Amino acid sequence: GHVQLPSPQNVTLLSKAFDMILTWCPGEGSPPGVTYTVRYESQERVNKWMKVPHCKHIQRTSCNLTCVIQNHFVKVRARVKAVSGPQQSPWVESQYKEYHLDVELAPPVLNLCVKENFIYVNASFPLASCVRSLSWMYDLNLWEAGSEDKKQYEGNFGKKTKILDVTALRGNYCLSARSSFQSIGFKYSQFSQPVCVLLNHKG
Numbered sequence: 001g002h003v004q005l006p007s008p009q010n011v012t013l014l015s016k017a018f019d020m021i022l023t024w025c026p027g028e029g030s031p032p033g034v035t036y037t038v039r040y041e042s043q044e045r046v047n048k049w050m051k052v053p054h055c056k057h058i059q060r061t062s063c064n065l066t067c068v069i070q071n072h073f074v075k076v077r078a079r080v081k082a083v084s085g086p087q088q089s090p091w092v093e094s095q096y097k098e099y100h101l102d103v104e105l106a107p108p109v110l111n112l113c114v115k116e117n118f119i120y121v122n123a124s125f126p127l128a129s130c131v132r133s134l135s136w137m138y139d140l141n142l143w144e145a146g147s148e149d150k151k152q153y154e155g156n157f158g159k160k161t162k163i164l165d166v167t168a169l170r171g172n173y174c175l176s177a178r179s180s181f182q183s184i185g186f187k188y189s190q191f192s193q194p195v196c197v198l199l200n201h202k203g
Contacts, residue, residue: 024061037057040069040079042075109192118166177191
């Protein structure tokens with residue numbers, strides 16, 4: 001008799017740190033060395049399952065679909081099957097997700113340069129190349145170390161250098177930022193770990 005391979009389980013399309021990723025677990029009783037193949041479908045072309053070249057006969061249990069998806073404003077879903085030699089499992093499908101609406105953000109990485117009375121702030125986002133053109137922004141907090149009183153700079157564009165005039169400040173000051181993105185409402189990441197600098201330190 002022809003024995004079917006166990007199907008992958010917990011097939012989930014999720015967004016994490018700006019990426020859209022399909023994850024799954026091996027089916028119960030899967031043989032060693034089983035591989036997986038993933039395809040995806042967009043609501044622009046229903047029932048047209050597209051191949052994902054970098055997720056064919058893979059051994060890992062996740063597939064990054066961020067840059068395979070051609071339109072980040074349309075709902076997509078994915079499916080995965082297990083393969084072992086001539087045997088295959090049935091396909092298992094995920095739910096639909098839309099990158100633009102469902103994207104989960106990660107905090108930006110701050111790069112600071114202090115020159116005289118100014119702090120030059122550059123924020124970089126851990127983004128895949130295909131989504132860099134979307135308008136990522138960030139909010140910045142500045143406060144004196146040990147104080148709860150934070151000065152907020154909201155809605156800074158990701159690509160521009162933010163220049164802060166710190167002429168009046170003396171001592172140890174910290175900065176932290178969160179990514180923000182507008183889809184239907186605003187979304188935010190967590191704030192990044194603080195980066196602290198010593199200002200106007202007359203040695």
